[in-house]
Amino acid sequence: MEQQTFEGTWEEILLRASELTGRRVRLIILTNETSSDPSTDTLDKSLQGRVGQSQFSALVATAETLNQRQIFTLDRDFHIYRFRGNQSFEVVP
Numbered sequence: 001m002e003q004q005t006f007e008g009t010w011e012e013i014l015l016r017a018s019e020l021t022g023r024r025v026r027l028i029i030l031t032n033e034t035s036s037d038p039s040t041d042t043l044d045k046s047l048q049g050r051v052g053q054s055q056f057s058a059l060v061a062t063a064e065t066l067n068q069r070q071i072f073t074l075d076r077d078f079h080i081y082r083f084r085g086n087q088s089f090e091v092v093p
Contacts, residue, residue, distance in 0.1 A: 010061065017065045027058065056081060063089070 006013055007030070060081050063071060069083045070090040083089050 014061060014065045017062060021066070 006016060056075075056078070059071065059073070060083070063069065064084060069087065070092060071078065072092045074093075078091050079088060081089060
């Protein structure tokens with residue numbers, strides 16, 4: 001299978017969720033070298049020291065994009081995350 005590269009903001013990548021569904025992906029957080037606002041934090045800086053947070057953020061964002069409340073995770077604390085800000089996820093198993 002041919003590898004493809006997508007680059008953009010998180011929001012731009014999420015627009016491609018339908019074509020990436022079911023495929024293995026690799027997420028690399030790039031430094032924000034083109035930002036004219038030095039106070040803007042990149043995702044990796046915002047989540048630094050919070051083990052697992054970036055994976056959970058990606059899972060929540062993808063679930064919201066796909067309108068899918070059912071989540072498979074072995075994390076026992078995932079119930080604290082909210083779907084669309086106010087609904088809890090249906091955690092499987």
